[in-house]
Amino acid sequence: MNITVGIIGGGPAGLSAALYLRQIGVQAIVFEKSSNAEYRAGEHISPECKPLLQKLKIPESIVRDNAAPCYAVSGTWGDDKLFSNDSIFNVYGDGFILSRPDFDNALLVFAKSSGVVIKANMRVTDISKINEKWCIRYKGNTGNSAVLTDYILDASGKSTKNFNQLVTKKAKYDDLIGITCLCKDRRTRAPARASIHIEATKMGWWYTAIRRDNMLVATFMTDADIYRKNIEKEERLWECINTSINTKSIILKYKKIDKIFVSPAQSQMHTKMADDFFLAIGDAAWSVDPLSSQGIYNALSMGIDAAKSIFAHANGSVLALNEYQRKHTNLFYKYLSEKAYYYRLEKRWSENIFWHRRHAMNWMDIPIKIDPGSKVRANKKNIDINTIRPITPSIDFDLLLDIMENSPVASCAVLSYKKRAMTQVEDREVIVAIQELSSHSM
Ligand SMILES: Cc1cc2nc3c(=O)[nH]c(=O)nc-3n(C[C@H](O)[C@H](O)[C@H](O)COP(=O)(O)OP(=O)(O)OC[C@H]3O[C@@H](n4cnc5c(N)ncnc54)[C@H](O)[C@@H]3O)c2cc1C
Structure with missing residues (x-):
């Protein structure tokens, strides 16, 4: 098929899309700004990813050489009793604990050998429309350049700039961050099989995993403001580690923390994932709480979905991109309900702000x-x-307050908002926003 797709970002989402596009005969160009040398969050690849990796024809060796099999997710959540979800009960078997930079890099090399054009160490700086084509401007060590493509996929992750010039709204449902402590293992041999441990504590929750290279990755998940107020200094981080039980005993074996990284981990959705020959995929479209261990799975499956939607659209199915948007909006809302369910299982610290926020409606x-x-x-x-x-993160409150200025009838206010809003939004969310605004005004 004689079309070209430009893909901003060479993480799991961008490379999944590129590999699938190649399989169906579409030219893909991936722009990746980093050299995959730095730490990247996201260690656990769930067993459900296996069929997606097979679909993308990714050789087993890419996972095997950059990961340790993960036989269980264990921990304490909701009470002090230790639970263990063993992969022996999963139809797909073991998951994996990845070394992310190495895995992402191996995937990039494989994509290149499969015929994907890789612009490595190139940062996309701007996109614009020139006639019927997208113009992607990018920058590398050798200077600035530009290329014309038919479609664009934004696979740049959750916290980078919004590339879609037409719409700028990302609905953010929390302010979760991950504080990752990387600790070197003093033992010489890597574990042949490892497990993930999670533990709920008063100000957030921990997950720990030992990678194939013997690095212990211990990440504390909490809100950005709680981190700034209580944990930011390393001695305060140790106080925080001391409030845990199992996690503390795991980290103490390592004596010292070698490096600390802070990564954004909020649940968020792009309110316009599909637009004019443009799709957002992976974390750039919607991102999930690491508690779900679904980030990489979603990135891989959205990459495939987007490639199929582009193929259908280019073949005359005018609604294909809108259908992609609808499907992924629904999946995001389904995910939010599941997330609320799991956080509500932990009631021991309901009065603490971290849990209180997650129990709120x-x-x-x-x-x-x-x-x-x-x-x-x-x-x-x-x-x-x-x-x-x-409560209603997709709403543009300036617009809604403007509409409500003249005391309209509620149903007319909803219609008027939907007509004037720049982004797609569910009726129910607008109605609840109006209800909340009117009740706070009494
Ligand atoms: C603390 C933490 C723990 C997590 N743990 C897990 C886990 O255990 N399991 C799991 O499945 N998920 C986990 N996740 C989520 C997972 O990491 C993400 O969902 C996944 O990486 C999303 O893939 P992606 O390709 O969409 O984005 P990314 O992996 O973020 O890739 C985006 C790529 O785009 C590149 N890029 C950005 N801007 C530009 C630009 N302008 N030009 C060129 N390139 C650009 C970046 O360099 C990057 O390589 C975790 C996340 C966090 C924060």
Whole structure:
């Protein structure tokens, strides 16, 4: 097929899309800004990824040489009793504990050998439309350059700049970050098989994994403001480690922390994942809490989905990109419900802000009481939008307050918002936002 797809980002999402596009005869160009030398978060690859890796024809050796088999996820969550989810009960068998930079690099080399054009160490700086084509501008050691493509996939991860010039909204559902302590193992031999350990504590939760290269990766998941207030200094981090039970005993075997990395880990969705010959994939489209261990799985499957959607669209299926958007919006909302379910299982520290935030309701579970025929009003002066924003994160409050200025009927306010909003949003989310704004104004 005579089209070219430019892919911004050579992580699991970008490379999955590129490999699948090659399989169906589409030219793919991947731009990757890093040299995959630095630490990258995301160690555990769930067993469910295996069929996706097979679909992408990724040789088993790429995983085997850069990972240790993971036979169980164990830990404490909800009470002090140790649980263990053994992979022997999973139809796909063991998962893997990856060394991410090495795995990502091996995938990049494999994609190149499969015919994908790789622009390594090249940062995309800008995209724009020139006639019917996308113009991708990029920068490397040798200077600036540009290339024209038919489609663009944004696979640049969760925290990079928004490449879609038309829409800028990312709905953020929390402010989770991961503080990763990398510790060197003093033993000489790597574990032949390893497990992941998770542990809920008062201010957040830990996961620990030992990589194939004997590095212990111990990550504390908490909110950015809690980190800044309580943990940022290394001695405070040790205080935090001391509040755990099993994690502490694992980390103490290593005596010292070699490096600390802080990574954003928020649950977030791009409210416009599909646009004019443009799709967002992987974390750039929607990102999940590491508790789910689904980030890499989602990245690989979205890459395949996006490649199929582009193929269908290029062959005349005009709704293919919209269908991609609808499917992934629904998957994200399904994920949010599952996330709430798991966090609500842990009730020991409900009064602590970290858990309190995760037990709070959002627009999906707040009952709708507002009468569609009633007039709605919002008193801008009385409202603290920051208390409502986490409940309805996709809403543009400037626009909604503007619409509610003249006390419209509730149903008209919803329609008017949907008509004027730059991004797609569910009716229910708009209704709950209106309900919250009017109740705070009374
Ligand atoms: C603390 C933490 C722990 C996690 N643990 C797990 C886990 O155990 N299991 C799991 O499945 N998931 C985990 N995740 C999530 C997982 O890491 C991500 O979901 C996954 O990496 C997403 O892949 P991606 O390809 O979408 O994005 P990324 O892996 O972020 O890749 C994006 C790529 O785009 C490149 N890029 C960005 N901007 C540009 C640009 N302008 N030009 C060129 N290149 C660019 C970047 O260099 C990067 O290589 C974890 C995440 C965090 C934060």
